Amino acid sequence: MYYNKKWPYVGLALALPLLFACQKDFAETESLQEKTELNNTRMLAVTADLPGRTLAANCFQCHGTNGYANELKIAGISASEMARKFTEMKADGPRENIMNLHAAAYTPEEIQLIGDYFSKQ
């Protein structure tokens, strides 16, 4: 093979603006629009409509969009680890830490969906 491991990224960078160029024109400035579309694909690739998305969105305010805060990052945590943390937090007094209060509000099924969502980020 004459290409290296990075080649799909190059393909992505080249092909995606072309893909979106076929969408109906929207922004006035073409160069900005192309830059935007490239950025958008990066975001959209990780924000697929998983069933837990609207529940997980309640975490984004403090833990960052899709869990990617600089501090308090939760993106990539496994569903089992998330469930374990929720169990711990539920066991503590709701007034002692704001997360204990939030943990207590979700059912085991909801916690599974939230865990699935962040594990796929």
Next chain:
Amino acid sequence: MKRRNFLRNTGATAISLAFLKSAFAKEFGPQAAGLLDYDQMIGDATGKVVVVGGGMAGTTIAKYLRLWGGTGLQVTLVEPNATYYSNIFSNMVLTGERTLSQLSYNYQTLISKYGVKVENFSVTAIIPSSKKVRLSNGTVLYYDRLVLAPGIDFEALPMTGTTANKNKIVHAWKAGSQTTSLQNQINSMTNKDTFILTIPPKPYRCPPGPYERACVVADYLKRVKGGGRVVVLDANNGIQAELENFTRAFNITHQGIITYVPNAIISSIDANTKTVVTNAGTFSGKVLNAIPTHKAGKLITNSGIGLANAGNGKWAGVNVLTYESTAVPFIHIIGDASATTQPKAGHIANAEAKVCADAIVHLLKGEAVNQKPVTNSSCFTPITKTTASWLSVVYKYDPVSKTMVPTGNGVTESNGASSENFEDMEKWFTNLMSDTFK
């Protein structure tokens, strides 16, 4: 444009997508290639959404409509101001711990990262029959869904006095020039002076906010001026949020500085003498910070299309599954301007915006909307320069009452104020503003 037309005609899209997917699958496995599924990646929601108002609610929904709806969803944000000043943390501008410029945000990331089009004008007319809005520069924008997030407006205070003196009686309840004015007035106080804060009847923006302001001003007077007085004239019959924490703060932490007066309904204000007449007595001070009675932004109350159909004609009634107006179809109202069981505040405005964004994406796809929306309200409040408390609640939709109801432990306040909470507060603020503006 030429290249775009060429591609459209040759179907190069399909070829490049197939090529890309197979290459991606080879490199990262079939699951990774699934991320490149055309529909999933760009979404198949198509349509035009116009969002009016670039505060916490409007900015969040503009971002999330693009994030969740994809590039087929055209989103225009109409906001006359280029800069947004955060109301959250603005009480700390009054005491010099933050500057307004540290609390300033703009819409550049919405444009460059999310592809939102921003119009720096105001809306002069909403025409539901042809689903369009007219802007102050004459531009007409057509919509499939219109989202209004105008925030709050104020009733006039029953105030007399010279124009110059009236201008000194500020609310500083929308961060900006009034915040600076109030900061300067507080800075000019001595330890012999009194700061009077009047709290309007509920509902008002940020239930703990006025009590927080009383605390941080009292803390400032004590620390910087060596004393002073804060008189809180509350039109309500008691403290509206964090009853235990603010009672302790008023009676113990800021003992001797803060005087709390409930049921103080204002009958008149003399701006010349900074005197407030209420049914709980007459009060004068060096600085008068009067927060007037609230109503929804003018876009709702002056719309002429019946949007202000709740709360004695002051607020917009909405279906909390979609935030669609109960008066006019295809128009959604989020944030402080809507009448719901949820508080009026920035954090929950962000949460309402996400529920509305998800609903609009489904509606534009012709799909059913989520029947189990969840939102949360969280607010950290500084009590001194180094300590903070918090108030929080998770809401879930109740199909019987068709309202959002508190769940779990219900509306809950922290067990006192602490420096740990103060550190959490700074992370909360940074991340909330990033989730909204970045």
